[in-house]
Amino acid sequence: MKIRIALLAAASLLASSAFARDDRPGIFDYYALSLSWSPEYCASRDDPVQCADGRQLGFVLHGLWPQFEKGYPDSCSRAKLPPSVRERYADMYPAPKLIGHEWQKHGTCSGLSPEAYLALSSKLKEGLKIPAAFQRPPQPVRVTPGEFEQSFKQANLWLAKDSVLPYCTGGGRFLREVHVCYSKDGASRSCATDEIKRSQKSCGQASFLLKNVK
Numbered sequence: 001m002k003i004r005i006a007l008l009a010a011a012s013l014l015a016s017s018a019f020a021r022d023d024r025p026g027i028f029d030y031y032a033l034s035l036s037w038s039p040e041y042c043a044s045r046d047d048p049v050q051c052a053d054g055r056q057l058g059f060v061l062h063g064l065w066p067q068f069e070k071g072y073p074d075s076c077s078r079a080k081l082p083p084s085v086r087e088r089y090a091d092m093y094p095a096p097k098l099i100g101h102e103w104q105k106h107g108t109c110s111g112l113s114p115e116a117y118l119a120l121s122s123k124l125k126e127g128l129k130i131p132a133a134f135q136r137p138p139q140p141v142r143v144t145p146g147e148f149e150q151s152f153k154q155a156n157l158w159l160a161k162d163s164v165l166p167y168c169t170g171g172g173r174f175l176r177e178v179h180v181c182y183s184k185d186g187a188s189r190s191c192a193t194d195e196i197k198r199s200q201k202s203c204g205q206a207s208f209l210l211k212n213v214k
Contacts, residue, residue: 022068022073023073023074023075023076023109024073024076025076025077025108025109025110025111026109026110026111026112027073027109027111028066028067028068028072028073028109028110028184029067029068029069029184029192030066030067030181030182030183030184030189030191030192031064031065031066031067031110031124031181031182031183031184031186032064032065032067032179032180032181032182032191032195033061033064033065033121033124033125033128033179033180033181033182034061034062034063034064034065034177034178034179035059035060035061035062035125035128035177035178035179035180036059036060036061036062036094036176036177037058037059037175037176037177037178037210037211038050038051038055038057038058038059038060038094038213039057039058039210039211039212039213039214040169040174040175040176040210040211041176042057042214043174043211047095049094049095049096050094050095053214056136056213056214057094057136057213058130058134058135058136058137058213059130059134059178060093060094061092061093061094061121061125062098062102062177063098063102063105063106063121064102064106064107064110064117064120064121064124065106066106066109066110067181067192067195068192069192069193069194070192070194072109073109074105074106074109075104075105075108075109076108076109077108078108079108079114081099081100081103081104081107081114082114082115085114085115085118086099086100088118089118089121089122092118092121092122092125099118103117103118120186123186124180124182124186128152128156128180129155129156130155131151131152131154131155132155133151134151134210136213137210137212137213138212138213139212140209140210140211140212141209141210141212142207142208142209142210143207143208143210144206144207145166145199145200145203145207145208148164148166148175148178148208149164149165149166152164152178152180158188159180159188160181160188160189160190161190162181162190162191162196163180163181163182163188163189163190163191164178164179164180164181165178165179165180165181165191165195165196165198165199166178166199166202166203166208167179167198167199167202167203168202168203168204168205168208169202171204171205172202172203172204172205172208173205173208173209174208174209174210174211175203175208175209175210175211176202179191179195179199181195
């Protein structure tokens with residue numbers, strides 16, 4: 001009986017370790033560039049920086065996130081963000097405090113130095129053209145998930161299949177953010193199957209709304 005219990009315990013430990021997250025710097029499969037739709041964020045928050053009257057922010061950088069094919073690493077080291085690097089790249093985010101959070105939670109898992117990680121974030125963000133219809137729209141814009149993805153592909157012909165994923169809120173009624181997937185060397189690639197399913201579940205309505213800027 002004792003032997004059987006020991007074998008069962010060992011099997012359980014092996015099964016759990018098979019699904020354990022590997023939080024080592026540089027160990028991941030691809031990047032997701034996350035761009036938040038600022039009007040949706042500001043609809044439920046009183047952020048004096050990001051949501052100040054007249055800023056009219058549309059898509060803003062949430063972060064560049066190392067991903068596994070299933071799941072993602074998190075806070076892979078205690079490496080600090082140098083003040084000089086923070087100052088150089090802080091304006092890339094909609095609020096200055098976000099850069100520290102993004103470096104600690106996601107950047108430390110990239111295996112890159114703070115300078116290199118933020119430079120790559122900037123390169124991918126600036127290299128992605130936002131479709132004209134989504135550039136600071138004065139009125140709400142309604143699209144289907146397919147139309148949303150196709151708009152990005154028409155503006156960026158180099159995008160791979162299933163590389164642009166919308167994520168919604170409000171039961172799928174409103175756009176919250178978009179993830180655009182890249183290989184570790186910065187080339188466009190399809191997002192993981194699990195992420196595609198999560199996107200489809202998140203934006204499960206026939207269409208969704210991008211709230212207008214203010």
